[in-house]
Each structure stands twice: as C-alpha cells, then as structure tokens.
Amino acid sequence: MEINLVAAAGTTLINPSCCFKSTFSSSSSSSSSSSSSSSVVCQSSIMHSKDQISHDEYQKTADWLMSQTKHRPQVAIICGSGLGMLADTLKCQDSFAYSDIPGFPQSTVQGHAGRLVFGELKGKTCVCMQGRFHMYEGHSLAKTTFPVRVFKLLGVETLIVTNAAGSLADGFHPGDIMIIKDHVNFPGLVGLNPLSGPNDDKFGPRFPAMSSCYDKDLRCLALDIAKQQGVSGFMQEGVYAMVGGPNFESIAEARLLHRLGVDAVGMSTAAEVVVATHCGLRVFGLSLITNKVVKSYEDSESVNHDGVLEVGRLRSLTVQQLVTELISRIEINNNDDSKNAV
Numbered sequence: 001m002e003i004n005l006v007a008a009a010g011t012t013l014i015n016p017s018c019c020f021k022s023t024f025s026s027s028s029s030s031s032s033s034s035s036s037s038s039s040v041v042c043q044s045s046i047m048h049s050k051d052q053i054s055h056d057e058y059q060k061t062a063d064w065l066m067s068q069t070k071h072r073p074q075v076a077i078i079c080g081s082g083l084g085m086l087a088d089t090l091k092c093q094d095s096f097a098y099s100d101i102p103g104f105p106q107s108t109v110q111g112h113a114g115r116l117v118f119g120e121l122k123g124k125t126c127v128c129m130q131g132r133f134h135m136y137e138g139h140s141l142a143k144t145t146f147p148v149r150v151f152k153l154l155g156v157e158t159l160i161v162t163n164a165a166g167s168l169a170d171g172f173h174p175g176d177i178m179i180i181k182d183h184v185n186f187p188g189l190v191g192l193n194p195l196s197g198p199n200d201d202k203f204g205p206r207f208p209a210m211s212s213c214y215d216k217d218l219r220c221l222a223l224d225i226a227k228q229q230g231v232s233g234f235m236q237e238g239v240y241a242m243v244g245g246p247n248f249e250s251i252a253e254a255r256l257l258h259r260l261g262v263d264a265v266g267m268s269t270a271a272e273v274v275v276a277t278h279c280g281l282r283v284f285g286l287s288l289i290t291n292k293v294v295k296s297y298e299d300s301e302s303v304n305h306d307g308v309l310e311v312g313r314l315r316s317l318t319v320q321q322l323v324t325e326l327i328s329r330i331e332i333n334n335n336d337d338s339k340n341a342v
C-alpha cells in the first residue's frame with residue numbers, strides 16, 4: 001500500500017528538517033529546503049525561538065540582584081529535593097522569593113521552597129537556590145538553567161549542585177552520598193540541550209568539552225573531608241544520569257540504565273552542569289541516594305516523592321557539614337565577573 005506523505009489541505013505536515021528553521025532567529029536562518037509555507041506546522045521542533053534567552057535578559061536579572069544585595073558571591077549552591085536547609089546556614093542573609101526576581105522562573109515542586117539566599121559561609125560569599133527548576137515542570141531547558149548564567153554574571157566561580165537520586169549500582173543504599181564523577185545527559189543525547197540554538201559566545205564556545213566537567217580536585221577534597229568527618233562509610237563516587245521525568249523508572253528502564261553503567265538516576269543537574277561548564281564555572285556535584293531503583297519484577301517496593309524528601313531530611317545535617325567544609329577549603333581566584341561583565 002502506498003502511503004500518501006502529502007497531508008490533506010489544512011492538516012499538519014511533519015518535517016524534521018524544519019526544526020532549525022523555527023528554532024533559530026532570522027539572523028541565523030539556514031538555507032534549508034524545508035517548506036516555509038505557513039500551513040506547515042513543525043511538530044518535531046525541539047527548541048523554539050521563544051525559548052531563547054538573550055544576554056540582556058540574564059544581565060538584567062544579575063543587575064537587579066546586585067542592586068538589592070551587597071553580597072558578591074564566589075560560590076553558588078543549587079539545593080536538590082529535600083536539601084534546601086543548606087541555605088539556612090548562611091550568615092548575614094539577603095533572601096529573595098523567586099517570584100520577586102525579574103526574569104526568574106517559579107518553583108512548583110514540593111521540597112523546593114523557591115528562594116534565592118545570599119550570605120556568608122566560612123569566609124566565602126555564597127548564593128544558594130532553595131529549589132531548582134525541572135523540565136517536567138514545563139520549563140524549557142534554557143529556563144531550568146537560567147540561574148546558572150546569572151550566577152556567572154554575578155561573579156560566581158564555583159557551582160555546587162546537589163540532588164536526590166535513585167541508585168542503580170548494586171553496592172549503593174538509601175542514605176549514601178554519591179560524589180558525581182560524570183553524567184549521562186539523556187535529554188541532551190536526543191537534542192534537548194540548553195545550549196541548543198545560536199551560541200552566545202559571551203558565555204562560552206559553540207562546542208564545549210564535557211570530559212572533565214566535575215572538578216577532580218574538588219572530588220578528592222570532598223572524599224578527604226568525608227574521611228575526616230567520619231562519614232566515608234556511606235560515601236560513594238559514580239555516574240549520574242538525568243532523565244526527563246516526572247515518572248520514576250519502569251523496571252525495563254532501570255535495567256537499561258544499570259547495563260549502561262549508570263550508578264544513580266534523577267531528573268535534574270546534568271543540564272545545569274552543561275551550562276556551567278560552557279561558561280567556565282568549576283563544578284562539584286553530589287547525589288543523595290534516596291531510594292533504590294526497582295530492577296526486579298519480584299520486588300514489590302515502589303518509590304515516591306515523600307520518601308525521597310524524608311531521606312533528604314534524615315541526611316540533611318551530614319550533607320550540610322560536608323558542603324560547608326568543602327566551601328571553606330575552596331580556593332577562590334577572585335575573577336570579579338560582576339565588574340567585568342562577560
């Protein structure tokens with residue numbers, strides 16, 4: 001039977017090559033042979049021009065924050081599900097609800113308070129996100145990673161990312177803390193990447209390397225600190241995979257991830273780290289293992305968000321002590337990007 005590829009008048013024609021036509025602004029339009037007919041709707045477009053955020057928009061948010069606080073942070077922390085208490089330890093705080101910050105997205109997930117907190121921690125000036133943004137909330141990846149570029153413009157040099165994750169590695173247990181040594185950015189592998197679209201050369205190169213995006217010295221330092229704090233018994237190091245969510249994994253998906261060498265899986269972080277690495281931030285990441293990902297059809301357990309938050313509460317002090325000591329020992333270069341706008 002012959003399949004008629006030409007849709008009847010008024011119906012949708014799916015044309016993968018039109019992605020880039022609709023993605024990029026007119027200044028970067030290609031000489032694609034795709035139809036420019038207004039009746040053609042590009043359903044396969046994976047990034048829309050409305051998702052693009054201009055340098056000015058990041059700068060406006062950074063300028064607004066700098067007009068509201070005297071703090072000029074060197075370190076930024078993104079708190080994962082149930083780990084927002086890290087922000088409470090900052091001294092001399094200035095804090096802002098996301099809803100009050102021009103250009104900032106809103107947090108919609110339980111366990112993500114939606115506040116940006118500036119303050120001092122062990123002699124370092126920090127900014128802490130109590131709540132992050134996820135793809136599954138409906139944000140574009142450019143929006144989920146929006147704060148990272150704002151941090152760069154504020155002069156931040158080091159980004160600490162934390163998350164709640166399910167474990168696939170056989171030796172991992174709920175309550176373990178995994179230092180992230182690498183990631184698999186599943187959305188990125190299929191073209192859902194916050195760096196898609198015209199490159200902003202002011203932030204970084206078109207083709208950034210990701211082979212050393214989790215700083216090795218910081219990883220070693222964190223392992224040393226864990227030893228000194230007597231918590232190395234539940235420290236792990238491994239590979240984190242970002243999936244889109246919001247559902248947790250099916251058993252077949254869990255088995256696939258395990259076979260691929262993924263140690264822990266979550267719904268965030270990798271996109272933020274891609275953007276941070278692109279603009280030259282040093283990154284340290286950790287996953288709090290909140291549950292085992294079910295890999296057996298015989299297993300009757302199932303994961304839920306309340307359980308994830310509960311493990312976050314139980315381990316919050318340990319995570320906080322580890323991160324605090326790490327921050328106190330981070331060396332700062334004092335590249336003041338907030339004065340030398342990129």
Ligand SMILES: O=P(O)(O)O[C@@H]1C[C@H](O)[C@@H](CO)O1
Nearest residue numbers: 080081163164267268305308
């Ligand atoms: O923000 P993170 O990555 O810590 O949140 C994880 C993934 C989901 O948002 C949520 C599932 O419980 O926790």
Ligand SMILES: Nc1nc2[nH]cnc2c(=O)[nH]1
Nearest residue numbers: 164165166265266267308
């Ligand atoms: N995808 C995913 N995210 C999580 N966040 C916390 N636990 C999990 C999990 O098991 N899977």
